[in-house]
Amino acid sequence: MRxxxxxxxxxxxxxxxxxxxxVGILGAGYAFLNFIVRKDTxxxxxxAPMDVLLTQLYGMITILNMFGxxxxxxxxxxxxxxxxxIKRMYLLPVSVPGMYLCKFLILLTLFFAAVxxxxxALVRIGMTDLPQGAFEMGTLMKFAGYSFLxxxxxxxxxxxISSRFxxxxxxxxxxxxxxLSGMALANSNLNLLMIHPFLIMLKPAVAMSAQxxxxxxxxxxxxxxxFLGAGLWMAKNLRYE
Amino acid sequence: MDYIITxxxxxxxxxxxxxxxxxxxxxxxxxxxxxxxxxxxxxxxxMKMLLGLTAPTKGRFTIDGRRFPExxxxxxxxxxxxxxxxxxxxxxxxxENLDIIRRILGLPKDSVDDALELVGLTxxxxxxAKKYSLGMKQRLGLAGALLGxxxxxxxxEPTNGLDPSGIHEIRILIKSLPGLYNCTIMISSHMxxxxxxxxxxxxxxxxxxxxxxxxxxxxxxxxxxxxxxADHKLIENQLEDVFLAMIEQDNAARKxxxxx
Ligand SMILES: Nc1ncnc2c1ncn2[C@@H]1O[C@H](COP(=O)(O)OP(=O)(O)OP(=O)(O)O)[C@@H](O)[C@H]1O
Ligand SMILES: [Mg+2]
Numbered sequence: 001m002r003x004x005x006x007x008x009x010x011x012x013x014x015x016x017x018x019x020x021x022x023v024g025i026l027g028a029g030y031a032f033l034n035f036i037v038r039k040d041t042x043x044x045x046x047x048a049p050m051d052v053l054l055t056q057l058y059g060m061i062t063i064l065n066m067f068g069x070x071x072x073x074x075x076x077x078x079x080x081x082x083x084x085x086i087k088r089m090y091l092l093p094v095s096v097p098g099m100y101l102c103k104f105l106i107l108l109t110l111f112f113a114a115v116x117x118x119x120x121a122l123v124r125i126g127m128t129d130l131p132q133g134a135f136e137m138g139t140l141m142k143f144a145g146y147s148f149l150x151x152x153x154x155x156x157x158x159x160x161i162s163s164r165f166x167x168x169x170x171x172x173x174x175x176x177x178x179x180l181s182g183m184a185l186a187n188s189n190l191n192l193l194m195i196h197p198f199l200i201m202l203k204p205a206v207a208m209s210a211q212x213x214x215x216x217x218x219x220x221x222x223x224x225x226x227f228l229g230a231g232l233w234m235a236k237n238l239r240y241e
Numbered sequence: 242m243d244y245i246i247t248x249x250x251x252x253x254x255x256x257x258x259x260x261x262x263x264x265x266x267x268x269x270x271x272x273x274x275x276x277x278x279x280x281x282x283x284x285x286x287x288m289k290m291l292l293g294l295t296a297p298t299k300g301r302f303t304i305d306g307r308r309f310p311e312x313x314x315x316x317x318x319x320x321x322x323x324x325x326x327x328x329x330x331x332x333x334x335x336x337e338n339l340d341i342i343r344r345i346l347g348l349p350k351d352s353v354d355d356a357l358e359l360v361g362l363t364x365x366x367x368x369x370a371k372k373y374s375l376g377m378k379q380r381l382g383l384a385g386a387l388l389g390x391x392x393x394x395x396x397x398e399p400t401n402g403l404d405p406s407g408i409h410e411i412r413i414l415i416k417s418l419p420g421l422y423n424c425t426i427m428i429s430s431h432m433x434x435x436x437x438x439x440x441x442x443x444x445x446x447x448x449x450x451x452x453x454x455x456x457x458x459x460x461x462x463x464x465x466x467x468x469x470x471a472d473h474k475l476i477e478n479q480l481e482d483v484f485l486a487m488i489e490q491d492n493a494a495r496k497x498x499x500x501x
Contacts (some may be wrong), residue, residue: 002344009337041481079330082330082371089326
């Protein structure tokens, strides 16, 4: 608990919190704007209204979220390397894996808040703009949970990467490369490609239906834990000197 | 004798290069131990091993009867340390930086002011650490080490980058600490002339090997035996020369061995 409080204090002036909140607000704003401008086109698509609401807006929101996760993850470790602050931490009675876990949890919580904001916007749109009686709260919740879960591998992966490189450009570059390759492969159905965390995050965005894919969800869950476990193990055993 | 830190045959090898070689130190409780050596002698490496930053290749050590890695948290709770260049969060002020350390150590709030006061940073406490001058960063590092007045201090060249009056001030501060509260200090330096003003005991390191360990008086005795002037005043001036001569002699011996 103390480690978490300390980690939160370190975030001051780093921009980690504002970046993810901004992502939430921008995503919500994008959804509103889209429905104001393109409402008739969107609802004219040959898709069920709920599918329109959830799949037609998610592409842009997912990209926004991906960007937010990459940047926030880079920043949350960059402050440890700037001024070599992490060396100071090694000299204090703190658990280094504990620090890692707290950073992961902080990002997770902030990202959750961002996703919640975005989905609140979707709820509001669903209630006011979809045809009477077409809005299904259950479907939205399920899809929101699904897209949150599928974003976790990227988050877990990016924390791992940024904890390993002093130079912030390296994790940022890896994030961009992951994003681009994910986009390029997004429509492939090869199951093996699911080990690509960015690809998993894009799955809900390229899907045409609001039904979660069980396979993808399971893969996301396993990958998140695998990256987290690897990160904790490295924090414990591989020291930065 | 009551030693608080002892090392036995401490050795650190980096790939093919031996940084610290079979080093056995004995640091008495409640004293100031000056750790001397030229650049690259292995002072920082030794201190890093004592703090668990890097694992020894061979040998062992105890700190207040405890060992790494089992007692890592307990050992680090007792040691205030400062290794090489000062480390800090660039996005936080000096005071906030100390507050992070204070929270981790579970100390009362006023310990931050106490530490700032000790190193003379009180009026700059609210400035961002990245905006500090080199000397101020050094003082911040020192304040972090002194926070909560820990029973053991390990300071690696704490006066690096300070102006002459700053060096004088910090030297007086360090010298006063064992009297102020009961603590043991290990301090590294390149200059015997600096260390002899503070230290009770000294250890001289060259190329990872301990050339001498003992009190300053022992060193003076050695000097006399070595046939240098018996005049006390002269010896004071020559102590630095003795140190340099010792290093030079060792280096020459090494070259000799390397040739064979
Ligand atoms: N991580 C490392 N990998 C390889 N060699 C290292 C490493 N760290 C230190 N060394 C080497 O070990 C030797 C001792 O270094 P150390 O920093 O302990 O010297 P020092 O006595 O503190 O010197 P200075 O007075 O310049 O600070 C040096 O030759 C250095 O190059
Ligand atoms: Mg050094």
